[in-house]
Amino acid sequence: MMTPLTLAYSPCPNDTFMFGAIANGLIDTHGLTFDTCLHDVQTLNERLLESAFDISKVSFHAYLRAQTDYQLLDAGAALGFGCGPLVVARTADALHHSARARVAVPGGLTTANLLLHLWNPAITERVCVPYDQVMQEVIEGRADAGVIIHESRFAYAEHGLVAIADLGAWWEAETGLPIPLGCIVARRGDDGPDAPALETLIRESIDYAQTHPADIVPYVAAHAREIDANIIDQHVAMFVNDFSLSLGDQGRAAIERLATMAHGKVPGL
DSSP states (O other), X not given: OOOOEEEEEOSSHHHHHHXXXXXXXOSOOTTOOEEEEEOOHHHHHHHHTTTOOSEEEEEHHHHHHSTTTEEEOSSSOEEESSOOOEEEESSTTTTTTGGGOEEEESOTTSXXXXXXXXXXXXXXXXXXXXXXXXXXXXXXTSOSEEEEOXXXXXXXXXXXXXXXXXXXXXXXXXXSSOEEEEEEEEEOSTTSOOHHHHHHHHHHHHHHHHHOHHHHHHHHHHHOSSOOHHHHHHHHHHHSSHHHHOOHHHHHHHHHHHHHHHTTTSTTO
């Protein structure tokens, strides 16, 4: 019997939507078997550097640090236009003195943190918390501002916060390219999984979710941090797109641009 591959992804709606058919045995996996586990994005990033999983969803920031051991898959990524992290605060002038500001970020290895560094390198005091706790850090005054991702970007206004920067809009103005946020990677080496087979399977899983949403929605809702169905639908619609099926030339150009911009400016890159 084939040893199961370890498959790790986040509980965010776009990930559970894309992998729900695989996790729940709703499609033919062509002889591949998986042990699935869900972690927040920063945990996934940290475990990647420990080579913990055969296949994993990670931030592009983490992938750029782990390219020697992991290869980028052409399917399952989160890229796009109009979908970048937001910097939110209690007041619009919260970052007036950037050098003295304390900003909550959803993990040091997230693309959100990398983009914050590129956008405003003067911000040096950052506190890393799980992505679904960033808003609370700001609301309760432990941080002057926070960088929010995933479902939080649809809910911040309901918590009395204001957006003071859209890092996706900044990226698009700088590059004209889609913003590369997260990706699926597979372990390299002779004992690593078959990348083309995985890419085909991920595309089949996405296709099943898109054509049979009623079968997938309960799995997505069971893991979502925000329980509002409209927010979950918005999240999936924004982050599961053509780039999720294939990076294409434009997606790969965006990844190369991120690596070039970060080189020499961000420690470890």
